[in-house]
Amino acid sequence: MINVNQLEIWYEKNKRDLPFRENKNPYFIWVSEIMLQQTQVETVIPYFNKFIKKYPTIKSLSQTDEDTLFSVIQGLGYYRRFKNMLKAAKTVHSEYKDEFPSTYQEIRKLAGIGEYTAGAIMSIAYNKPFAATDGNVIRVIARTYDIKDDMRIEKNKKQIKLINQQLIDAAIPKIYTQAIMELGALVCRPVNPACEDCPIHGTCKAYILNKQNELPYFSKKKNKKTIKYHVFLIEDDNSLYLRKRTERLLGGMYEFPQFEENEMIPFDYEVIEDKGTYKHVFTHLIWEMKVERIKLKSEPLTVWLKINKELIKDYPMATAHKKIIN
Ligand code: SF4
CATH class of the missing domain: 3.90.79.10 (Nucleoside Triphosphate Pyrophosphohydrolase)
Incomplete structure (x- = not known):
């Protein structure tokens, strides 16, 4: 079980100083969440700063062209996400007069925004209880609830998403989303989690049963x-x-x-x-x-x-x- 209150207090004391956390502008949150997909925080920081300097508003992004945008983010990989980002910025410009939409349904309709990104924007920028379940969250929840199912299978991930939704419903959304992700990144690490420093170790089943390194379970990937x-x-x-x-x-x-x-x-x-x-x-x-x-x-x-x-x-x-x- 996770005591969300303890988790939120821990986060306020231990959070990293990250440029995209400095304000809750939904545009900044969106840019950072897209960049963080498949990419480490340390790699993202200089790209995020360069990007926001070049495109400080969603309007400025909507007016750029693909070649210029790609020259700003080249090296980050997974370029399709930025193609979609440009398309979404143009939609926000034409349909929402450069104001980032504020409902889950509208945000989900923008190019390249899936369940996770929409949940992150809704909770972090708008403080609304929409869960965002990434790899860090899967690890924390699979361990605390001792969920042994294969996380490569979508229906098993759904269980985790449901728990994450129940947790955010009882929390302060903008803090909870960042807190559980931060716990996964800093403490509940994939290998050798720092359980002694973990604010929820008292109720973590994996910790109690000493099986942190067995969870979450992912079946082997096929050869590339x-x-x-x-x-x-x-x-x-x-x-x-x-x-x-x-x-x-x-x-x-x-x-x-x-x-x-x-x-x-x-x-x-x-x-x-x-x-x-x-x-x-x-x-x-x-x-x-x-x-x-x-x-x-x-x-x-x-x-x-x-x-x-x-x-x-x-x-x-x-x-x-x-x-x-x-
Ligand atoms: S006690 Fe250990 S395994 Fe459990 S949530 Fe905390 S860091 Fe993860």
Whole structure:
């Protein structure tokens, strides 16, 4: 069981000083929650500061273009979330006169905002009891209630969401949401949780039964798929060719022309230099890229963009290909 009151008192004394907690502007909360998806707090902080400096209001964000936005957040990964963010900002501009909506239903309709993000905005920015259940919350609740089910299965996660909702219903929402996440991040860590310092250890079943390191249970993931690519650095005087990705993965980012290992190469070329093989690991797959510097012996493809070599830094590049430039 969790005593929400004890948890909230602990949070007020122990919370980290984070730039997105300085005020409860729903726009800032939204930006930070989108950035924190799949990304560590320490990595997010400098990006958040840079982002808010460039786009201090949702109106300023709605007026930017995708290339400029991507150059601000390049390196953070999972670029689709920012494509959606731009779309959502444009909706807030056109439908809500630049005022971030304040009901759960309206917020859920914005591009890229799921149950978790809407719950975080509603509770942290508007102090309304909508639960936000992330990995930290799953860990704290699975341990305190000794829930042994596989958390890779959606219906099992639902149990945790229900408990989290009951807890926030009895709490101060804006404090509770941050408190339980902070407890998961600082104390109830995945490995070696600091139970002695935990404000709720007296009622934590995992602590009492000494099985903290067994919970939560996640079944093994399947092996990642590897895709082999042939990547071309095509130089032409002082220029290089890039392609803007249209695929779901890394859509909108730029890359050097690349083709899957067994794909037919639709142009003639001469190899100038073998640059070796590079690897990039995504959460669900691996790219293995054989890179060559080449000279074209036929016309370039129309989907390529010819850019001045010196200006490559102005193009938001997929991190997998940024490694090649470096
Ligand atoms: S007592 Fe330990 S396992 Fe239980 S919630 Fe606290 S840190 Fe997590």
